């Protein structure tokens with residue numbers, strides 16, 4: 001691949017992530033409200049603060065490239081968040097709603113992990129060392145968030161089962 005083509009693709013993929021993160025910033029406060037489990041609520045709050053920093057990291061990268069992050073809508077994230085909303089409108093007990101929130105959130109994290117892994121690798125190939133560090137930092141946060149969600153899902157599912165047995 002020519003270096004110019006890779007650079008263009010890199011910028012396009014960064015814009016996709018920038019749009020995705022901004023959509024997530026809108027969605028997370030609603031997820032905080034809908035979560036019942038205190039740890040899940042706190043986890044979403046923490047990830048909201050992380051996401052604000054992730055947006056700033058992308059802005060630093062665009063600035064260094066002399067490019068704007070605007071002008072692209074991430075349709076993948078739009079679809080994931082839309083699906084999450086659909087499932088949440090149904091009548092659910094607290095544990096089930098928490099489980100549905102986690103399912104939606106993990107889809108979001110996996111989308112981000114795929115996107116950040118890709119741009120981190122492009123940045124490596126392009127010799128954009130400062131960007132590699134910033135993108136890796138975000139990638140690590142998304143991975144840690146995904147793992148926390150898995151642990152919470154396991155705990156919440158056990159709680160729900162215990163309620164049935166009691």
Ligand code: FE
Nearest residue numbers: 021051054112
């Ligand atoms: Fe993110």
Ligand code: FE
Nearest residue numbers: 109112142145
């Ligand atoms: Fe995330």
